[in-house]
Each structure stands twice: as C-alpha cells, then as structure tokens.
Amino acid sequence: MSTGLKEKIGMKLETYTFKVEAGKVKELALAIGDLREEYLNGEAVLPTFPTVIDFWGGGASTSDLLGLNVKKVLHGEQEYEYLGEIKPGDEITVTGVVEKVYTKAAMNFVILKKEFVNQNGETVLISRSTVIERH
Amino acid sequence: MEIGYQFEPLHKEEITHSQLVRYAGASGDFNPIHTVVPFAESAGLGGVIAHGMLVKGFVGQAIGQWFSTKDLVKFSTRFRAMTRPGEKITVQGSVVDETADRWICQAEAVNEAGEVKVKSSFEIKKR
Numbered sequence: 001m002s003t004g005l006k007e008k009i010g011m012k013l014e015t016y017t018f019k020v021e022a023g024k025v026k027e028l029a030l031a032i033g034d035l036r037e038e039y040l041n042g043e044a045v046l047p048t049f050p051t052v053i054d055f056w057g058g059g060a061s062t063s064d065l066l067g068l069n070v071k072k073v074l075h076g077e078q079e080y081e082y083l084g085e086i087k088p089g090d091e092i093t094v095t096g097v098v099e100k101v102y103t104k105a106a107m108n109f110v111i112l113k114k115e116f117v118n119q120n121g122e123t124v125l126i127s128r129s130t131v132i133e134r135h
Numbered sequence: 136m137e138i139g140y141q142f143e144p145l146h147k148e149e150i151t152h153s154q155l156v157r158y159a160g161a162s163g164d165f166n167p168i169h170t171v172v173p174f175a176e177s178a179g180l181g182g183v184i185a186h187g188m189l190v191k192g193f194v195g196q197a198i199g200q201w202f203s204t205k206d207l208v209k210f211s212t213r214f215r216a217m218t219r220p221g222e223k224i225t226v227q228g229s230v231v232d233e234t235a236d237r238w239i240c241q242a243e244a245v246n247e248a249g250e251v252k253v254k255s256s257f258e259i260k261k262r
Contacts (some may be wrong), residue, residue: 001235008214024161027160027161028161028162028192030157030161030194031158031160031161031162031189031192032158032161032189032192032193032195033147033148033154033196034192034193034195034196035198038239044195044204044205046192046195046199046204047198047199047207047210047228048188048191048192048195049197051162051163051164051188052162052163054162054163054185055162055163055164056163070166071177071178071179072170072178074187074214075186075188076188076213077211077212077213077214077216078187078188078191078210078211078212078214079209079210079211080210080211081208081209082207082208082210085205099239100231
C-alpha cells in the first residue's frame with residue numbers, strides 16, 4: 001500500500017455545489033444513446049446523472065487527493081442509493097468522505113462515500129465509489 | 136412480475152471512439168485513458184477503454200425500459216472487464232428476489248462473445 005493511504009480513512013473530500021442544467025442532462029442522454037423524451041426535454045435525469053454532478057461540480061482530482069497514480073487507477077464499483085428525486089433546476093451540494101481503504105490481490109481499494117443534498121436540505125442520493133489502484 | 140422473470144435484452148450499437156469523446160465531455164471525466172490512444176498505450180492498456188460509467192449508463196437505459204426509473208431505489212455496479220471501441224454491448228437482466236415492497240433484480244452488460252463487462256444489482260419499488 002502506498003505510504004499513508006490507510007491514514008486517509010475518514011478524510012473529508014472537497015464539498016461542491018452543482019446546478020442541474022437541462023442541457024447537461026440532454027448531453028449525457030445523447031452520449032449514452034438513452035433517448036427517452038423526459039431526459040431530452042428536461043423533465044427527469046438519468047440514473048447515472050450523479051456522475052456528471054461529481055465531475056463537473058468538483059474540481060479536485062480524487063487521484064491527486066489520495067496520492068494515487070492516475071495510470072494505475074480503475075473504477076471498480078459504483079453504487080447509488082436514490083433517496084429522493086434529482087430534477088433539472090435543482091442545486092445539489094455534495095459532501096464526501098473516505099469510508100474505507102484496504103488491500104487485496106496486490107491492489108489498493110478505496111471506498112468514497114458521498115451525500116447529495118438538494119436546495120431544500122433533503123438528502124436525495126448516497127453514492128459509494130470503489131477506486132482501485134493497481135500496483 | 137415474479138422471481139425468475141427475464142427482461143427483454145437491450146442491444147446497443149457498436150461503441151466508437153467518437154462516443155467516448157462525447158461521453159467524456161458529457162460526464163466531465165476527461166481521464167485520457169478513455170480518449171487519447173498514446174496515453175492509454177503508455178498506461179499499458181493497449182488502447183483506450185470505455186468509461187465504466189458509460190456501460191453503467193447502458194444498464195440504466197435498460198432499467199428505464201424495464202421499469203420507471205422513478206421507482207429505482209438502489210443501483211450497484213461492479214466493473215468486471217474493460218470495454219473497447221468496436222465492441223457491441225447487450226444488457227440482459229432478471230428478477231432474482233423480492234421483499235414486501237421491492238423487486239430485487241440483476242443485470243449484466245456483455246459483449247458479442249458473452250464476456251461480462253459489468254454486473255449490476257438494482258432494487259425497484261413495487262407499485
């Protein structure tokens with residue numbers, strides 16, 4: 001395990017706020033080829049839209065933050081728990097923490113837990129990402 | 136709906152380099168292992184690989200055909216194998232269990248040779 005990775009358990013990640021724009025929802029729908037009317041006309045968001053909030057809302061690179069080698073990093077797992085609805089026009093604030101770190105089969109596993117809260121203070125989503133660093 | 140029910144598979148078109156560039160812009164994941172061939176080669180990947188989240192997006196599309204995504208309460212995905220431009224993905228799934236108020240389902244995205252790219256489990260609120 002790279003030096004200090006274990007010590008990152010409990011570390012808070014960057015907090016950020018993202019306004020859900022209908023245009024970004026449509027762009028994701030077109031890229032995936034998931035052309036449901038409600039995604040194209042801004043009535044609903046795709047189940048994987050939270051990844052857009054993550055990448056466009058946050059500026060910091062997780063690999064940099066954790067000191068991982070970007071050429072060795074893979075996305076191992078992604079879990080979403082939908083507690084409420086995310087709609088175009090919402091303003092979502094994301095907070096995150098390093099929940100778990102472990103080594104298995106000569107790879108480092110880092111689990112990041114993020115909470116997505118809307119402008120009314122409702123937690124609408126919990127995201128857990130497993131980041132894998134190959135040795 | 137009942138345990139064991141198999142959903143109508145979703146057949147996606149061949150993944151292209153252009154699609155990965157487009158997905159990078161849409162998602163904001165500009166890791167060059169997905170879009171820049173020389174970088175991906177220097178990372179030892181033998182060429183660019185699709186974003187795992189794009190393939191999860193295909194599974195999300197399939198779930199949207201099988202159910203209303205408004206009823207989706209949990210959606211977990213394990214990324215099992217790398218997906219490359221030129222591959223054609225099919226998403227298949229079934230109901231594997233139920234609780235009083237939820238259908239517990241599984242889905243997988245496979246290529247034409249049947250290689251499993253991602254495995255998902257998801258839960259749907261019963262109507």
